[in-house]
Amino acid sequence: MKFNKVSEGQYQLNVCGYVCPHPQLYTKKALEKMKEGEVLEIVFDNPSSGESIAAMLDITGDEVMERVKDGGKLTWTVRKRRA
């Protein structure tokens, strides 16, 4: 698992190779620590985690700005919801 600051207010979480529940747990923890309006790029390759992450973001109200699929690798860009 790698979590990097890409630029001011932009972060990347790479959980490639991980199976459930790691990707969704790390995504939840990353977003909890980030400030409102900041952007997180999640890179993962476990399809079932995508279902859980999408449902989780729908509940929290965080916005999925982009979903890119490259073979089995998925990259989602998420903006943390402003209250």
Add this chain to the structure above:
Amino acid sequence: MENIERKNVIWAFVLIGFFSLLSITTYMVHEYYIYLTAYLWFGFVYGMCLQYGRFCFSSAFRDLFAVGVPRMAVGIMIAMVLFGMVSAFVTATGNSTFHAAPYGIHSVIAGFIFGVGMVLTGGCASGSLYKAGEGNATGMLVILSISVSQAIFADIGGWTNNLVPYAWHQSAVAKGLPPAINASDGWMDQFLAGYVWDQPVLLFSEWLGIRNAFAAAYVGDVFVGIVLPAALLLVAVYFIWHRKSWLRKQAEARLPTSGLRVELAGYWSMIMASKRTAIAGLVLGIAAGLHMYVMKGMQLKFGVTNFGTLMKEMGITFGLSAKGTVFDPGYWYVTTQEAQWVGWVFNKLGWNNMDNIYFGLENGLPNPLINPADWMSLALIGGAAVMALLHNEFKWKGTTRELAMWAIIGGTLMGIGSRLGLGCNVGAFFVRVSQGDVSGWLFGIGMIGGAYLGVKFFNWWTERKMAKEMAACEI
């Protein structure tokens, strides 16, 4: 539908072609192979459904506790109700292959151990099969771990005999089992013959004292045994995990936020939150019910109650149990066939593991190539692979040291839980609940408790790792 890579389509057709060819050629060898073929194609459908809906019993409870997502809990309840409704007809017409299991505190303990294990591995017993079909090496390692731990646990003796209560020992010996089965030696044997077999067996319809076959199946076993508890569970899930976000969305859209209609609309939105999971649950439930019907039809066609009889008629006697049977559940099952293939390997390596109840008396140790339930599991992996290929989701993925560690520890717990509970999330929970068997819910209660503990542990574990990463980038 997205563009499917050409090589994925080719591989999907190769797999379908292989299973088709296997079905045809084995039938040409002997018509009895159609019995195995029926298992095979139902396994294939299960695999497709599981992969399509990312259908995993582990995530049902884990995602609720870990990230507050109810989609899979909803999908499983839908599948159980559908399975129950289809199989209730099979039961009411006297065509069921189901046998209820003894219930007791062991069901809850078994479910608890299994629940912790499935959270650690990242997938339940059936979930690991479909993930193996997606090319996931961790899923394959989980299957191996469940298989090995069961094969060992089923025959473990020696010092573990000292852990057996004397009452179990006496009761096991008093059962008067065939001489080939040494019920006085081995923890599992004395647990089964000395404790489990002495426990009561109860269906909801029997508990309610309903005599009419259709009323018993539909009112007792389906409505009281599945629909009512499932609906109540989902009401609890709605109020604890879904309602808050639903009302927030209503407020954002300037729509009403109070009243019964709003609550009912919110409940329905939770049911329909993941159509993919709901559809998978629907097809899975219907297929599981039809599976029972088809297997009973096969048994009536050939005039047998177990595939072991057909094996004998084909001249194959190796691996038959003392009763002349092999594991032939007649419905969806996962773990026993996994124990059997490793048990068969152990046996070939010289381990005498046919003197116990699990293999020697009940399930046998047939060659995996002619084991009915093994055909189902292999085809389940194949079906999941086909679905993954057709969605460009198939990818060979190795494992890491960390994931391998969780796969082995969790898989071992799942193996032990399965044997104590006489089944896994499918055999001991999904199937039994869907048939109105009281022991199914007891296993489920334990499984939910185990999942909660597993999530607590993983929360602590990931928090530690995340804190390290975040400290490095000063967030």
